[in-house]
Amino acid sequence: MGMTHVTIQEARARIAPYITRTPLLRLRALDEYLGCEVYAKPECLQVTGSFKYRGAMNKILSLSDDQLQRGIVAASSGNHGKAVAYAARMLGVKATIVLPHTAAQVKVDTIQKWGAEVVRCELAERFEVAQRIADETGGAIVPPFNDKAIMAGQGTAGLEIAEDCPDLDAVVIPVSGGGLIGGVSCALKATLPKAKVYGAEPAALPRWTASLAAGQPTSVEKKATVADALVSLIPGDACFPYVAQNVDAFAAVDEEFILKGTKLIVSEGKLVCEPSSGIGAGAILQGLIPVSETDKLCLFVSGGSVSLEQLGNL
Amino acid sequence: MGMTHVTIQEARARIAPYITRTPLLRLRALDEYLGCEVYAKPECLQVTGSFKYRGAMNKILSLSDDQLQRGIVAASSGNHGKAVAYAARMLGVKATIVLPHTAAQVKVDTIQKWGAEVVRCELAERFEVAQRIADETGGAIVPPFNDKAIMAGQGTAGLEIAEDCPDLDAVVIPVSGGGLIGGVSCALKATLPKAKVYGAEPAALPRWTASLAAGQPTSVEKKATVADALVSLIPGDACFPYVAQNVDAFAAVDEEFILKGTKLIVSEGKLVCEPSSGIGAGAILQGLIPVSETDKLCLFVSGGSVSLEQLGNL
Numbered sequence: 001m002g003m004t005h006v007t008i009q010e011a012r013a014r015i016a017p018y019i020t021r022t023p024l025l026r027l028r029a030l031d032e033y034l035g036c037e038v039y040a041k042p043e044c045l046q047v048t049g050s051f052k053y054r055g056a057m058n059k060i061l062s063l064s065d066d067q068l069q070r071g072i073v074a075a076s077s078g079n080h081g082k083a084v085a086y087a088a089r090m091l092g093v094k095a096t097i098v099l100p101h102t103a104a105q106v107k108v109d110t111i112q113k114w115g116a117e118v119v120r121c122e123l124a125e126r127f128e129v130a131q132r133i134a135d136e137t138g139g140a141i142v143p144p145f146n147d148k149a150i151m152a153g154q155g156t157a158g159l160e161i162a163e164d165c166p167d168l169d170a171v172v173i174p175v176s177g178g179g180l181i182g183g184v185s186c187a188l189k190a191t192l193p194k195a196k197v198y199g200a201e202p203a204a205l206p207r208w209t210a211s212l213a214a215g216q217p218t219s220v221e222k223k224a225t226v227a228d229a230l231v232s233l234i235p236g237d238a239c240f241p242y243v244a245q246n247v248d249a250f251a252a253v254d255e256e257f258i259l260k261g262t263k264l265i266v267s268e269g270k271l272v273c274e275p276s277s278g279i280g281a282g283a284i285l286q287g288l289i290p291v292s293e294t295d296k297l298c299l300f301v302s303g304g305s306v307s308l309e310q311l312g313n314l
Numbered sequence: 315m316g317m318t319h320v321t322i323q324e325a326r327a328r329i330a331p332y333i334t335r336t337p338l339l340r341l342r343a344l345d346e347y348l349g350c351e352v353y354a355k356p357e358c359l360q361v362t363g364s365f366k367y368r369g370a371m372n373k374i375l376s377l378s379d380d381q382l383q384r385g386i387v388a389a390s391s392g393n394h395g396k397a398v399a400y401a402a403r404m405l406g407v408k409a410t411i412v413l414p415h416t417a418a419q420v421k422v423d424t425i426q427k428w429g430a431e432v433v434r435c436e437l438a439e440r441f442e443v444a445q446r447i448a449d450e451t452g453g454a455i456v457p458p459f460n461d462k463a464i465m466a467g468q469g470t471a472g473l474e475i476a477e478d479c480p481d482l483d484a485v486v487i488p489v490s491g492g493g494l495i496g497g498v499s500c501a502l503k504a505t506l507p508k509a510k511v512y513g514a515e516p517a518a519l520p521r522w523t524a525s526l527a528a529g530q531p532t533s534v535e536k537k538a539t540v541a542d543a544l545v546s547l548i549p550g551d552a553c554f555p556y557v558a559q560n561v562d563a564f565a566a567v568d569e570e571f572i573l574k575g576t577k578l579i580v581s582e583g584k585l586v587c588e589p590s591s592g593i594g595a596g597a598i599l600q601g602l603i604p605v606s607e608t609d610k611l612c613l614f615v616s617g618g619s620v621s622l623e624q625l626g627n628l
Contacts, residue, residue, distance in 0.1 A: 312627065
């Protein structure tokens with residue numbers, strides 16, 4: 001079964017008791033910098049601090065009772081790991097989170113505090129290790145993005161944006177593997193067909209720009225980026241067709257502008273956001289997305305995993 | 315004429331075309347730290363970055379056409395000066411802002427960018443200089459807090475809180491001269507009589523604790539505080555009776571807890587707030603305000619005037 005507007009609506013009803021229905025914020029202070037009427041979807045205020053909780057919750061609630069009894073497994077040192085651990089706790093399900101030895105201790109502590117079992121391994125082995133645990137226990141893997149239930153969960157944020165601003169002109173969404181933009185673009189094109197949907201990815205890792213040009217998921221060379229939550233080297237094959245159909249254009253944003261966009265959202269927008277979320281504002285500052293003064297534009301602020309020290313260094 | 319629920323409602327209609335109707339945010343991530351259901355009124359997202367714009371706009375819109383033609387004058391190096399300059403620009407009125415020589419150049423630049431004339435003087439002389447300019451030009455002074463139209467403007471935020479959470483149990487408001495809490499407590503007691511209203515002031519400058527004990531505005535000794543927007547030495551005499559009638563209790567918060575509260579709102583609440591706004595969370599962390607697990611409590615986040623460098627130093 002595919003992901004559709006209907007499966008996103010079903011996801012919304014399913015996860016409603018657990019998530020924060022985040023508002024759409026009007027960030028007037030950003031208008032003069034970005035040249036349009038600026039709104040933000042502040043998923044930094046979502047439970048566990050990012051939109052990842054929507055998809056993880058929808059996926060877990062879509063599993064059978066049998067599967068839930070055998071537990072769930074996820075590999076992620078970032079927002080996805082936190083989201084899965086917290087969702088499992090809320091639902092009384094056993095979770096195992098596979099974390100690389102390089103994961104920060106504070107993340108390990110948080111995930112353990114929420115009752116998940118933590119298994120450490122080498123960074124490159126983490127998906128293998130997760131699969132092995134799932135095979136041994138009969139538990140279900142909760143993947144970070146390449147899954148229709150995950151995408152439908154993330155898409156619920158799109159339904160909320162459409163409800164809150166029916167005359168929206170455009171939304172800019174940070175992109176890595178494609179789970180968030182896959183769901184949100186599907187929801188928006190069904191509810192606000194005239195609104196443009198733009199993706200923003202690091203210019204250092206232009207997998208979507210490359211893949212859409214090639215007509216299929218195409219991997220790019222590994223490079224460093226300050227947008228440390230947007231590091232997939234290849235689009236998810238489950239996400240690719242939805243993104244190809246529903247996204248109007250992609251911007252490949254330079255590191256300098258990712259940081260400028262982040263700084264703008266924090267210092268003028270007054271929202272704590274990670275560089276991976278500031279990339280949308282960066283795309284506009286770099287002139288990669290066309291806007292006019294009367295456009296109502298929504299920045300998707302996907303998460304706030306950034307330390308006070310990092311903020312100081314901006 | 316006094317300030318009443320009715321004059322606050324009139325203020326609301328008057329300023330509605332100009333202000334941001336800020337939402338009430340649910341900050342679930344703070345529940346475990348503060349021991350209750352935490353909400354925030356994010357006036358850091360208000361036009362000019364603080365609630366001050368509400369009162370300034372209401373005051374200016376209450377002046378006669380004659381007065382407006384002669385211009386307006388305000389003395390403030392902080393949020394109030396920015397609010398008056400911006401409101402004047404929106405209304406096409408000439409504004410003169412009196413700033414001490416110690417004011418940061420970035421604030422001077424911002425205020426000038428908005429078209430206001432800036433007059434520099436010694437810090438201690440600023441109110442005298444403003445009065446002299448008003449006398450010479452026939453212009454009207456827009457005071458920072460000790461005025462019923464200013465209070466009524468700030469009170470509009472209270473009407474919004476009551477609308478957004480009709481079963482609110484308590485609100486905690488940062489306090490300096492009393493303009494904000496005077497208006498908001500009046501609005502809340504009229505709309506949600508069961509909700510408790512708490513004021514939070516720096517323990518270093520306990521003018522409200524002292525004044526309420528004395529039964530009249532009483533000044534305290536000048537001392538430094540990290541809450542640099544809460545430095546009035548004496549309550550406003552126009553504010554005092556409203557606060558005495560409508561506020562349930564005051565908390566005098568230690569410097570250490572002002573900083574802890576600020577850090578909590580930024581790092582876990584994901585809102586950029588100045589120490590003068592973090593004081594409410596600090597009051598609860600210090601155990602000065604009684605809360606229970608099922609209480610719905612609103613932190614009034616009054617402004618976000620804080621640099622990235624200051625955030626890094628938290």
